[in-house]
Amino acid sequence: MYLRKIYYLLGKELAVVKLPLKLQRQYIFSRTGAESPFLIKGSGIGEDAAVIKLDDSTYLITHTDPITDAVKFAGKLAVQVSSNDIAVKGARPEWSLVTLLLPPDFSENELDEITAEIDQMSKRLGIAIVGGHTEYTEMVERPIISITQIGIKRGKRPVDISLSKPGNELILVNEAAIEGTAVLALDMEDRLLKAGISQRTIEKSKALIDKISIIEDALTAANIGVDAMHDPTEGGVIGAMVEMALASGLEIEADASLINVMKETSEICDALAINPLALLSSGALLVSANSETSTMLRNKLGKRAMTIGRFKRGGIGLTLKVGNKVLNFTEPPADEISKL
Secondary structure (H helix, E strand, C coil): CHHHHHHHHCCCCCCCCCCCHHHHHHHCCCCCCCCCCCEEECCCCCCCCEEEEEECCEEEEEEEEEECCCCCCHHHHHHHHHHHHHHCCCCEEEEEEEEEEECCCCCHHHHHHHHHHHHHHHHHHCCEEEEEEEEECCCCCCCEEEEEEEEEEECCCCCCHHHCCCCCEEEEECCCCHHHHHHHHHHCHHHHHHCCCCHHHHHHHHHHHHCCCCHHHHHHHHHHCCCEEECCECEHHHHHHHHHHHHHCCEEEEEHHHCCCCHHHHHHHHHHCCCHHHCCCECEEEEEECHHHHHHHHHHHHHHEEEEEEEECCCCEEEEEECCEEEEECCCCCCHHHHC
16 A cells, blocks of 8 residues: 555556665665664665675675566576575675565465475575575465575675776676566466467577576676676666666666667567566676776677676766667666566
8 A cells, every 4th residue: 555655646557666766765775773883785776785794804795685576486586586686796695584475375285386496496506595484474465485695705895886987888798688588478478379479489488587597697707806786677677777877876878779688588578568678687687897807708708798888977877879769767667567
């Protein structure tokens, strides 16, 4: 009800979307409890994880992320998405706490399935599940999975989204909307078939659910020495670029034609009349680095790494060239999946 009132006041339909920045600044970022001398980085725009200093060369990295948009294979998705937020700080996720809120009619077979997914994906990524909470509640109509990931960064200080510099290149690793493509194929198969999408395209898109992790790419980038990283989630690549610009206090000039989109993603998004650049995009990685470091990263990752823009002084936000148009963003857009 509270969110419905917010969206009524904003003149918007209720959608799956992050709180507007005005409300985040007023009610979230300004209310962070007691001060801690060990906290290096806490709540903020585009901040993927908190950084807590344990000693002069050891940092604890932690982050919580819920899955609310997906139904099928939500367990797999939850583990990968939450662990990405540790990796973009340059740390490997090592432990997790899992909270499951289940509707009252959730069956034992469904419980078996979702916990097996979480267990198997955590083993694959080397993450130990050390605790959490599970309950049935009439407050949800479908399962909500929230995972707190924890990692340790030793040596150099963790990567910081706010440290982009004017002149830095903005590099996109992997394609946009990998996560969104998988979620739509898994949860809207009948609708896609009716829209003319082939079964072959749908099956290839479903398989992307296992391609969401960017841990190894992020650790490679951190070891090379990039300035900042961000993993696109809600609001897609556009939303993540806006957050990187706001966090650094700089303007990003980017070209949409340089952003890689898979053929399957284009087909599905065209059929549903949605924009792949503003669609759930875990599986991609945005990196900010100087020219020399950018060249090293592209050489290391090959064609999967593409320079799509640059950071500059001037305004604060995203200037995106789309064909003959130039679009300006000062706040992340609502995710395209909310239209569906």
